Amino acid sequence: MHLGHTHDGPAAVSADATRPDGTRRALRIGLGGPVGSGKTATVAALCRELRDRLSIAVVTNDIYTREDAEFLLRNAVLPPERIQGVETGACPHTAIRDDISANLEAVEDLEEAVGPLDLILVESGGDNLTATFSKGLVDAQVFVIDVAGGDDIPRKGGPGVTTADLLVINKTDLAPHVGSDLQRMARDAKEQRGELPVLFTSLTSAEGVGPVADWVRVQLAAWTA
Ligand SMILES: Nc1nc2c(ncn2[C@@H]2O[C@H](COP(=O)(O)OP(=O)(O)OP(=O)(O)O)[C@@H](O)[C@H]2O)c(=O)[nH]1
Numbered sequence: 364m365h366l367g368h369t370h371d372g373p374a375a376v377s378a379d380a381t382r383p384d385g386t387r388r389a390l391r392i393g394l395g396g397p398v399g400s401g402k403t404a405t406v407a408a409l410c411r412e413l414r415d416r417l418s419i420a421v422v423t424n425d426i427y428t429r430e431d432a433e434f435l436l437r438n439a440v441l442p443p444e445r446i447q448g449v450e451t452g453a454c455p456h457t458a459i460r461d462d463i464s465a466n467l468e469a470v471e472d473l474e475e476a477v478g479p480l481d482l483i484l485v486e487s488g489g490d491n492l493t494a495t496f497s498k499g500l501v502d503a504q505v506f507v508i509d510v511a512g513g514d515d516i517p518r519k520g521g522p523g524v525t526t527a528d529l530l531v532i533n534k535t536d537l538a539p540h541v542g543s544d545l546q547r548m549a550r551d552a553k554e555q556r557g558e559l560p561v562l563f564t565s566l567t568s569a570e571g572v573g574p575v576a577d578w579v580r581v582q583l584a585a586w587t588a
């Protein structure tokens with residue numbers, strides 16, 4: 364389902380876009396958002412959708428475990444050497460915004476071990492509405508919320524909702540069960556984000572992650588242009 368508007372322009376990219384040998388490094392996309400909104404499910408679905416044509420790796424962040432990396436490994440969304448878990452040991456936003464060293468090391472290790480890569484997905488641990496990625500870590504960021512978390516979340520704003528390069532509103536299949544008004548969520552998101560894109564997804568539906576995969580392809584085309 365796509366109630367939002369699209370925006371095909373390239374996301375803002377960080378300055379250092381090359382590997383030590385001068386070739387272009389992988390596009391790095393961060394996925395953040397509240398606990399349980401569907402970040403890992405989105406990463407898994409993106410890997411399945413894109414892995415045949417693109418060379419992909421994933422970094423996951425968890426506070427005390429490597430649960431998400433293990434989920435991706437169990438589900439064999441990528442070969443094991445392409446998945447790395449970072450145990451942040453503290454608030455997830457610290458590791459993606461304030462001290463990004465562990466994540467940067469994971470991203471660079473992957474690029475060296477299994478590269479050249481086209482795309483690296485970095486999943487933040489579940490956090491609150493203020494969490495955003497440092498531009499030193501990722502080139503573009505996706506904020507994933509879900510309809511079951513309350514249909515007033517887009518209206519509440521915060522940097523994730525208002526400034527992420529893409530806002531994904533997931534689990535639309537649950538809207539009738541939790542009384543969420545998708546039209547209202549689309550209107551509120553548009554008000555908060557202006558021309559920045561918003562996509563509605565249900566990973567249990569046939570369309571699944573398709574619209575997000577299309578957005579990733581557009582970012583990659585801009586990155587490699
Ligand atoms: N009904 C429904 N369930 C979904 C959808 N997407 C994800 N889920 C389920 O929601 C739960 C949480 O999904 P995850 O992908 O683990 O969420 P997350 O954002 O990675 O969670 P944390 O990493 O713990 O913050 C899982 O049980 C998923 O199967 C969806 O579109 N519809």
Ligand SMILES: [Mg+2]
Nearest residue numbers: 402403431486
């Ligand atoms: Mg997760």
